[in-house]
Amino acid sequence: MTIRSVGPQQAALVQANRPTQASSSREAAQDFQEVLKAGVQRANQQVQAGDQAVEEMVQTQGANLHETMIALEKADIATRLTAKVGQKLVQAYKEISQMQV
Numbered sequence: 828m829t830i831r832s833v834g835p836q837q838a839a840l841v842q843a844n845r846p847t848q849a850s851s852s853r854e855a856a857q858d859f860q861e862v863l864k865a866g867v868q869r870a871n872q873q874v875q876a877g878d879q880a881v882e883e884m885v886q887t888q889g890a891n892l893h894e895t896m897i898a899l900e901k902a903d904i905a906t907r908l909t910a911k912v913g914q915k916l917v918q919a920y921k922e923i924s925q926m927q928v
Contacts, residue, residue, distance in 0.1 A: 866912065873906075
């Protein structure tokens with residue numbers, strides 16, 4: 828087995844291909860933002876579906892009561908989950924801001 832030395836050209840190539848800390852943290856923040864945005868949009872869609880189910884039930888005078896209740900419960904669960912995630916994010920931010928560097 829032969830061991831070859833690493834020259835300055837190979838070291839520069841490795842250094843150039845390594846992502847910087849700032850760019851990777853920016854990408855992570857954007858990914859996190861996209862995940863949160865998608866979650867809020869899904870919760871909003873559930874609430875709108877619940878509202879639409881109520882409107883349809885009123886128009887048909889209670890014909891789809893079971894389906895309406897299911898849609899409303901889904902909307903309620905999505906809303907509570909979104910609120911809980913928001914509370915956890917605020918709590919995490921407070922803990923991080925209190926850390927000493």
